[in-house]
Amino acid sequence: MKLWPIVAKELKQLLRDPRSLVMNVLMPLIVMVMFGFGYGGHESRDLPVAVANLDPEGELSQELIDYIFQSPGIEPACYVNSEEEARALVLKGEVYGAIVIPEGFTDDLKEGRDVYVKVIVDASQSFAPMVITQSVTTALYYLQLSIAEDYGTVSIRMKQETVYGPRITTMESFTPITMGLLLHLVPMTLISLSICREKERGTYEQLIMSPISRWDIVAGKLVAYTAISIANMLGTLAIAMLAFDVRVRGPFVDLLLFSALFLMCSLSMGMLVSVVSKNQLQALGTSIFLFLPSFLFSGIISPVEYISPIMRYTATYTLPMYYFLKGFRAIMLRGYTLADVWMECVALSVMTVIYFALAIVLLRMKLG
Amino acid sequence: MRAIVLRNVTKKFADVVAVDNLSLDVETGELYGLLGPNAAGKTTTIRMICGLLEPTKGIIRVFNFFQPRDRPLVSKLIGYMPQHFSLYEDLTVYENLMFYASVYGVPYSVRRRRVEALLERFLLTEFRDKLAGQLSGGTKRRLALATALIHNPALVILDEPTAGIDPHLRFLFWRFFEELRDEGVTILVTTHYMDEAEFCERLTLMRAGKIVAQGTPREIKRQALNGELIEVVIRTSRLPMREISELEAVRDFRLVERSGRKATFVLLVDDAEERLIEILKGLEARGVKVLSINPIYVSLEDAFLSLTGGWD
Numbered sequence: 001m002k003l004w005p006i007v008a009k010e011l012k013q014l015l016r017d018p019r020s021l022v023m024n025v026l027m028p029l030i031v032m033v034m035f036g037f038g039y040g041g042h043e044s045r046d047l048p049v050a051v052a053n054l055d056p057e058g059e060l061s062q063e064l065i066d067y068i069f070q071s072p073g074i075e076p077a078c079y080v081n082s083e084e085e086a087r088a089l090v091l092k093g094e095v096y097g098a099i100v101i102p103e104g105f106t107d108d109l110k111e112g113r114d115v116y117v118k119v120i121v122d123a124s125q126s127f128a129p130m131v132i133t134q135s136v137t138t139a140l141y142y143l144q145l146s147i148a149e150d151y152g153t154v155s156i157r158m159k160q161e162t163v164y165g166p167r168i169t170t171m172e173s174f175t176p177i178t179m180g181l182l183l184h185l186v187p188m189t190l191i192s193l194s195i196c197r198e199k200e201r202g203t204y205e206q207l208i209m210s211p212i213s214r215w216d217i218v219a220g221k222l223v224a225y226t227a228i229s230i231a232n233m234l235g236t237l238a239i240a241m242l243a244f245d246v247r248v249r250g251p252f253v254d255l256l257l258f259s260a261l262f263l264m265c266s267l268s269m270g271m272l273v274s275v276v277s278k279n280q281l282q283a284l285g286t287s288i289f290l291f292l293p294s295f296l297f298s299g300i301i302s303p304v305e306y307i308s309p310i311m312r313y314t315a316t317y318t319l320p321m322y323y324f325l326k327g328f329r330a331i332m333l334r335g336y337t338l339a340d341v342w343m344e345c346v347a348l349s350v351m352t353v354i355y356f357a358l359a360i361v362l363l364r365m366k367l368g
Numbered sequence: 369m370r371a372i373v374l375r376n377v378t379k380k381f382a383d384v385v386a387v388d389n390l391s392l393d394v395e396t397g398e399l400y401g402l403l404g405p406n407a408a409g410k411t412t413t414i415r416m417i418c419g420l421l422e423p424t425k426g427i428i429r430v431f432n433f434f435q436p437r438d439r440p441l442v443s444k445l446i447g448y449m450p451q452h453f454s455l456y457e458d459l460t461v462y463e464n465l466m467f468y469a470s471v472y473g474v475p476y477s478v479r480r481r482r483v484e485a486l487l488e489r490f491l492l493t494e495f496r497d498k499l500a501g502q503l504s505g506g507t508k509r510r511l512a513l514a515t516a517l518i519h520n521p522a523l524v525i526l527d528e529p530t531a532g533i534d535p536h537l538r539f540l541f542w543r544f545f546e547e548l549r550d551e552g553v554t555i556l557v558t559t560h561y562m563d564e565a566e567f568c569e570r571l572t573l574m575r576a577g578k579i580v581a582q583g584t585p586r587e588i589k590r591q592a593l594n595g596e597l598i599e600v601v602i603r604t605s606r607l608p609m610r611e612i613s614e615l616e617a618v619r620d621f622r623l624v625e626r627s628g629r630k631a632t633f634v635l636l637v638d639d640a641e642e643r644l645i646e647i648l649k650g651l652e653a654r655g656v657k658v659l660s661i662n663p664i665y666v667s668l669e670d671a672f673l674s675l676t677g678g679w680d
Contacts, residue, residue, distance in 0.1 A: 005470040009459065016458050206454040206515075209418055210471045211443045366436070367420045368381070 002212050006220025007227075010194070014228050024190050025232050028182040032236045033243070035178050040171035040244035047128050048077030050098040052086040058106025063146070064117070067139035068099065074135045083118070090120050096128035097121040099136060109147070164249070164334045175246050176328040177300050180321055182236055183263050185291050187229045188270035192283040194221050195274040195363070205367060214363045218275075218356065222267055229263050249335035257338060258331060258345065262324040265348045268355035269320070275359045294321035323347045369432060371396045371523050371554040372417055377426030379412050386412040388577040390426075394556055394570075396522075399549040401568030402558040403668070409577040410558040411451055414527045417556070418448055430523065444472065447521035451528045453508045457501030461492055461511055464500055465518060472519035486514040490544075506537045513544065524548060526557045530564060542567045562669035573672060580675050585668055592671035595619055596640035597664035598647060601632050603657045611654040617643040634664065 014020050055061040069076055077095050080086050086098035100118040108115045119136050121129035141158070148155035195217075198204040207217070234256075240246040248255055270287060277283035297304070297311055298321035307316060316322045327344035330336040338345065372394035379387040387409040394400040402410050415421040416428055419439030428435040433442040455464045465483045474482055487493045490510040495503060500511060509529060516524060526545075530538040542564060545555055557568070565571050566585050573580040573588060581588045590596055602608065612621050618635045625632040637643040640663035648661050 002471050002473070005467055009456070009463075009467050012463065013456065013458050201457070202450070202452045202454040203456055204454075205420065205450050206448070206468075207471075209420065209443060209446070209448045209450075210468065211440060211473065212471055213440075366422065367415060 002210075002216045003220045003223070006212075006216055007224045010221050010224030011227065014224065020190060024186060024228060025235070028186055028232055028236045029239060031182060032178065032239045035174070036171065036240065036244035039174055040169070040246075046072060046075035047096045047131060048094075049074050049132060050078050050080055050086045050089045050095045051076045052080045052083055052098065052100045054082075054103040055101055055105035058104075060106040060109055060143070060147075061101045064101065064105075064139055064143050067142045068135055071135060071138060073131050087120055090122050093122065096125055097132040099132075168333055169245075171240075171244050172246050172333065175240055176325055176332060178240075179233075179236065179259065179328060180262075180298070180300075180324050181295070183229070183233060183259060183324070184266045184294060184321055185287070186232075187225060187263055188266045188273070188291070189284060189287045190229075191221065191225045191267050191270035192273040192277065192287045193280045194225070195271075196277050196280045196283045200279055208365045214360050214365060218271060218360045218363060222264070222271060222356070225267050226260075226264055229267065230260055233259055233263060246332075248332050250331035251337055254336075254338040255328070255331045258324075258327050258341065261345060261348050261352070262320060262328075265320040265324075265352040265355070268352045268359065271359040272355045272362070275363045294319045298322040299325055320348055320351050369396055370394065370429075371398070371431060372400075372556060373427070373429040374413075374417070375427045377413070377416060377423045377428060379409075379416060379421065380424045385577055387416070387423075390572075390574075390577075390579060392572050392579075392582065394554060396554050397549070397552055399545060399555045399557070399567065399569050401565045401571035402556065402574065403560070403562065403565045403568075403571050403672075404558075404574035404580075405560055407576070408560075408574040410560075410574060411527055412577075413574075414525055414556070414558060418446060418525060419443070444519060445522045447516035447519065447524040449512045449516040449524075449526045449529055451531070453500075453512060455500050455508075455512060455515060458499060460497050460499055461487070461503070462496045464511065465515060468515050468518045474519055482518065486517060490514045506533045509533055509537070509541070513541070517548075521553070523554045523556070526555065528558055528560070530559060530561065538564065562667060562672060565668050573668075573675070575676055580672065588668065588675075589666045589671040590638075592674045593636065593666065595636045595638050597666065598635045598637055598640050598644060598661065599624075599632065599664050600635060600647070600651070600661045601630060601659040602651070603629050603659055604631055605629060607631060608651075608654070608656045611651065611656050614654070615647055615650045617646055617650075630659065640664070 014024070051065065053061055053065065065076075068074070074096075078089070080089070083100045086100055089095050090098050098120040100120065102116065102118070105115055105117075117136065117140065119133055121132050123129060145155050145157065195204070198207060237256075237259075241248065269290065273283055273286045273290065277286055293315045295301075297307055297315040298319060299316075300321075304312060304316050304322065323344040327341040327348075330341050331338070370393050372392070374390055374392045377387060377390045378385065390409070390413060402413060404410055412421065416423050417430060417435060419430075419436035419442070422436055430438075430442050431445055435442065456467070459467065462483065465486065466479065469479045469483060487496060490513060492507070492510055492514060495507055495511075500508065503511065513526070513529065516526070530541050533541075538561070545557060546567065549555055559565060568585065570582075570584050571588070572582045581591055583591065607623065607626075612618060612633065612635070617637050619638070620636040622634050623631060624634050635647065637647070644661060644663060648658055651658050
């Protein structure tokens with residue numbers, strides 16, 4: 001067993017190669033800092049909308065507008081005097097939506113006639129229509145409560161209870177995704193180059209001529225890259241927690257162990273890529289190609305229930321990213337322990353063993 | 369026991385035949401040369417002997433182990449220096465040697481001492497802590513040779529160890545090889561420098577994957593010319609054609625120069641050194657005045673050219 005000489009050699013090379021240092025250590029840290037500045041800290045994130053109040057004198061229309069802009073989510077960008085003007089602004093894309101309060105809104109309400117509030121939204125936006133409709137619906141709910149109180153009629157109230165609260169910031173809810181991307185793409189790409197580089201530089205010929213086994217080569221490289229990547233993972237998490245106040249609700253050690261398992265899985269996957277690739281360029285391309293389905297089908301873009309069953313069974317459930325996000329979210333945001341996410345642990349371990357075993361079997365110990 | 373045996377070995381890459389029906393034997397303790405121009409199939413042969421390439425046909429044995437099947441068993445016995453520098457350029461000279469010392473299982477207690485001894489022997493001590501990538505071509509070769517010897521192998525296989533380095537270092541390298549041979553190590557070395565091949569005890573001359581000639585350098589030359597040459601200068605007023613042709617040992621002869629009363633002949637015999645005196649006596653007995661008589665030393669290059677009718 002010649003594992004340790006390989007580990008020592010790989011570590012020396014990794015720490016000496018400026019290219020791999022930048023990619024493996026500096027890049028994730030920079031990404032985390034960028035991410036923190038982008039989503040952490042400020043919490044005002046209101047979408048601009050246009051308001052056409054055609055009942056400017058009515059006190060109830062004014063009350064409704066107050067309710068609408070009380071809660072965070074949308075803010076009035078401009079007031080216009082007709083529905084057409086409001087629609088034109090939405091069509092031009094200057095605002096995400098418009099709210100039209102019709103003429104005689106207050107009088108109609110007071111006389112017991114049905115009224116409506118019109119909401120114009122831009123369906124080409126993925127996120128905004130939902131936010132705007134929700135804000136207006138909430139406001140209408142509060143207005144109805146206040147009218148019901150004035151007239152002494154019955155009303156239905158909603159009571160909200162948040163579990164795993166009190167409040168999860170945007171930064172916190174996006175941290176699992178950022179960690180997932182960093183702990184997957186970076187180590188996988190880096191290690192996928194390792195065997196191809198030996199082949200391209202010609203060092204492979206001398207190496208395989210020595211009495212060394214496939215196991216030594218694959219496991220030795222894996223151990224070295226794991227060590228470097230774990231150091232890096234600690235740095236990235238430290239930035240998130242210390243600089244951007246991300247709180248880990250579960251046991252910190254469990255979070256680290258779970259992340260380390262995912263890291264090993266990413267590295268085994270990258271090793272397999274390296275073993276079957278002919279050169280570094282091909283390895284790089286394959287890594288990125290493998291990364292894309294992880295990004296598209298792991299619940300990052302949408303809940304996995306939105307994904308068609310075919311892709312869910314071929315991509316979502318066969319790629320490690322899905323299990324990582326599920327487990328990491330649970331430990332970090334819900335305060336679960338490693339025992340609570342044992343299913344995800346088993347899934348990641350099985351994948352790691354499969355990729356690792358395949359890499360050993362497929363490694364060619366010959367030239368040509 | 370023979371160190372290396374090849375029997376009817378052929379290697380094809382797609383449609384190209386790189387090595388064609390090659391057989392050779394390397395005895396234990398021999399300095400054996402594999403000689404030929406580029407694309408003769410030398411590197412392919414070497415890699416098959418190392419077990420790094422699988423032959424298309426034929427049998428390869430190294431110390432009675434079959435290659436490539438037994439490579440894990442036999443690789444400890446082989447020290448290999450590939451044609452292109454194949455050590456880690458981002459490790460230092462010392463680190464490269466220590467890495468291979470540990471990979472080859474050199475015991476920890478002697479590792480350091482072994483490395484220091486090799487550094488000294490191959491004049492690498494001053495480069496000890498330099499990155500291998502920063503070394504000059506000749507120093508890289510010395511490091512590669514030192515690495516090949518790290519585990520005291522019984523067989524050393526060197527692929528073009530002297531290609532592209534200065535003549536002084538080339539000479540030094542051959543002195544190293546001879547020293548190793550004297551220590552009992554078997555050495556197989558490839559080269560395309562014909563003058564270097566004279567250092568080998570036996571060699572195989574290859575071209576385009578095929579054997580051109582095999583044997584000691586002298587045997588190959590004799591084979592090329594169908595004998596050996598003697599140059600004889602005589603003083604005469606008439607050319608002694610009849611007298612020379614009467615000599616039993618002379619298979620053929622040619623007048624190569626005549627100036628005034630001096631004439632130079634080249635005679636073809638089976639063994640120049642053995643026949644020299646006999647011919648001298650024969651000529652003098654026939655009244656021919658011999659001014660000088662010498663064996664002609666033919667270079668391997670001449671022999672190769674005459675055997676193949678040119679390099680291409």
